[in-house]
Amino acid sequence: MQVDYLIVGAGFAGCVLAERIASQCAKRVLIVERRRHIGGNAYDYYNEHGILVHKYGPHVFHTNVKQVVEYLSEFTQWLPYCHRVLAMIDGMRVPIPFNLNSLYALLPATLAKRAEESLVAEYQYGASVPILDMMASPSEELRWVAQYIYDSMFAGYCRKQWGMRPEDLDPSVSARVPVRISRDDRYFRDVYQLMPAQGYTQLLSRMIERRGIQVLLNADFREVAQEIKYERLIYTGQIDEYCQYVHGELPYRSVRFDLHTFNCDWYQEAAVVNYPNEHDFTRITECKRLTGQRALGTTVAFEFPQDYIPGRNEPYYPVPTEGNQERFARYKDEVAGLKGNVIFLGRLAEYRYYNMDQVVARALAVFEREIINAR
Numbered sequence: 001m002q003v004d005y006l007i008v009g010a011g012f013a014g015c016v017l018a019e020r021i022a023s024q025c026a027k028r029v030l031i032v033e034r035r036r037h038i039g040g041n042a043y044d045y046y047n048e049h050g051i052l053v054h055k056y057g058p059h060v061f062h063t064n065v066k067q068v069v070e071y072l073s074e075f076t077q078w079l080p081y082c083h084r085v086l087a088m089i090d091g092m093r094v095p096i097p098f099n100l101n102s103l104y105a106l107l108p109a110t111l112a113k114r115a116e117e118s119l120v121a122e123y124q125y126g127a128s129v130p131i132l133d134m135m136a137s138p139s140e141e142l143r144w145v146a147q148y149i150y151d152s153m154f155a156g157y158c159r160k161q162w163g164m165r166p167e168d169l170d171p172s173v174s175a176r177v178p179v180r181i182s183r184d185d186r187y188f189r190d191v192y193q194l195m196p197a198q199g200y201t202q203l204l205s206r207m208i209e210r211r212g213i214q215v216l217l218n219a220d221f222r223e224v225a226q227e228i229k230y231e232r233l234i235y236t237g238q239i240d241e242y243c244q245y246v247h248g249e250l251p252y253r254s255v256r257f258d259l260h261t262f263n264c265d266w267y268q269e270a271a272v273v274n275y276p277n278e279h280d281f282t283r284i285t286e287c288k289r290l291t292g293q294r295a296l297g298t299t300v301a302f303e304f305p306q307d308y309i310p311g312r313n314e315p316y317y318p319v320p321t322e323g324n325q326e327r328f329a330r331y332k333d334e335v336a337g338l339k340g341n342v343i344f345l346g347r348l349a350e351y352r353y354y355n356m357d358q359v360v361a362r363a364l365a366v367f368e369r370e371i372i373n374a375r
Contacts, residue, residue: 002229003028003214008221009236011040012356013346015204016363017234021371022212031208031215032224034237038208038215041316042200042356049261051287051299052199056314057255058272058285059200062190063357069192071364075206076196079292083187087274089152096187096274097128098149099180106152115145119181128178132171149179157276161305162253162319170320195291236346238315239331247330250351252308252315261299268300280304318351325351343370 005021007014010033018029037043041056060083063069069078086093087102094102100119104112118141123129131154134146150166154174158166166174186193196203208215216224221237235242240250258281271289275281281302288298308315318324328351335344345366347354354362 001030001227003030004231005029005234006225006228006230006232007031007234007236009033009040009346009348010035010038010204010208010215010217011236011346012042012204012359013236013349013363014040014234015207016360017343017345017367017371018213019207019210020364020367022210024367025371027212029213030228030230031213032219032221033215033217034220036218037201038217039201039204041314042204044199044201047259047261047299049295049297049299051261051295051297052291052293053259053287053299053301054200054285054290055257056316057257057301057303058290059356060188060193060290061195061356062188062193063355064191065357065361066192068357068360068364069194072196072203072360076198076203078194079197081193081195081290081292083193083272084185084270085187085272085274086268086270087153087276088278089276093269093273095185096153097177097180098153099185100183101185107148115141118142119145123181125181127181129181130171130175130178132167132174134179146179153276155276157274157282160276160280160282162317163305163307168321170322170325173320199291233342235342235344236349238348239328239335239344239351241310242344242349243331243334246334247327249310250324250327250331251319253317253319254306254308254313255316256304256306256313258302258304259299260302261297263297265298267298315348318347318353320353 004027007018007029010031014031018031021027022029042059043056044052044054047053060081085096087096089106092105094105100116103115107115118139122137122139122142131146131150135143135150137143137146154166162169267286268284272283272285274283281304283303285301286298288295306313335342343366344350345363346359
């Protein structure tokens with residue numbers, strides 16, 4: 001087989017670039033995907049009860065970038081969606097990110113009022129403050145509030161999710177779920193918060209229906225590469241695997257999902273409920289609350305974080321520590337000489353966490369810079 005571009009991985013990064021190359025450059029593209037389906041970790045499917053399930057955990061599309069929404073709208077209609085998350089703390093379900101509503105739910109009214117006044121005086125109403133920054137406040141009272149929030153919400157969840165303390169990770173991890181000095185219970189504040197009307201798999205399927213795109217599923221890149229002739233390679237897999245682990249393995253965290261269907265309309269009050277302190281699982285997702293479906297019964301997913309073990313589970317989250325970033329830098333140096341022949345793109349290839357809108361925006365930018373402008 002001979003193609004112009006060989007793309008490894010059929011997630012958002014690979015599918016966006018395949019679509020752009022085929023539709024804008026009229027080039028032949030082959031996507032090679034190790035799994036039995038397209039979509040990467042955004043893959044969804046209808047189970048035997050007719051409920052649309054996000055196989056690899058809840059995926060909520062949110063962005064402030066209009067151009068990304070306009071591009072994806074070529075392949076899907078949207079349903080409006082506002083994501084809300086609760087956390088079980090001291091036997092009560094309180095809003096996440098932690099905000100003033102959470103504070104008043106957990107503390108006596110007098111103490112909560114005093115804490116609110118201190119928070120607003122220090123950070124102003126409407127601010128979002130990373131918990132580690134708050135814990136470093138010069139105010140003894142604010143440090144007490146921060147320690148309470150840290151112990152209640154962050155420490156246990158982080159220990160289960162990452163196997164370490166928040167302060168052992170890059171500060172960007174805990175900053176993704178800041179403390180909100182407001183009563184805004186929305187999980188995201190982005191202008192656009194949407195769900196694809198027929199799911200992510202359908203969206204991506206339409207994206208790669210272009211003439212000139214072929215897809216090979218359940219195939220390992222290294223096992224088929226010798227049989228395919230291509231001009232350029234786009235690699236969205238693990239960069240350490242591509243380099244045959246010459247600098248050692250880059251660690252990831254994985255997740256095991258236990259799915260259960262119940263004969264009731266609803267299982268819980270929100271699409272996602274976190275369990276930072278009790279149980280081995282970190283959260284429960286109710287599928288119908290994500291998709292807005294109407295169906296008999298309801299399906300929920302319990303999430304159990306675990307270490308990534310090649311061949312046994314999937315790599316979900318790069319582990320952002322200083323040592324891991326140093327190892328990744330060595331891999332970047334290792335592939336630097338391949339620039340022009342191989343494009344490394346995506347969460348696994350760049351060893352960083354991307355939201356869906358971010359990886360779409362990055363793929364569109366790479367297309368313009370390294371494919372269109374390189375011609």
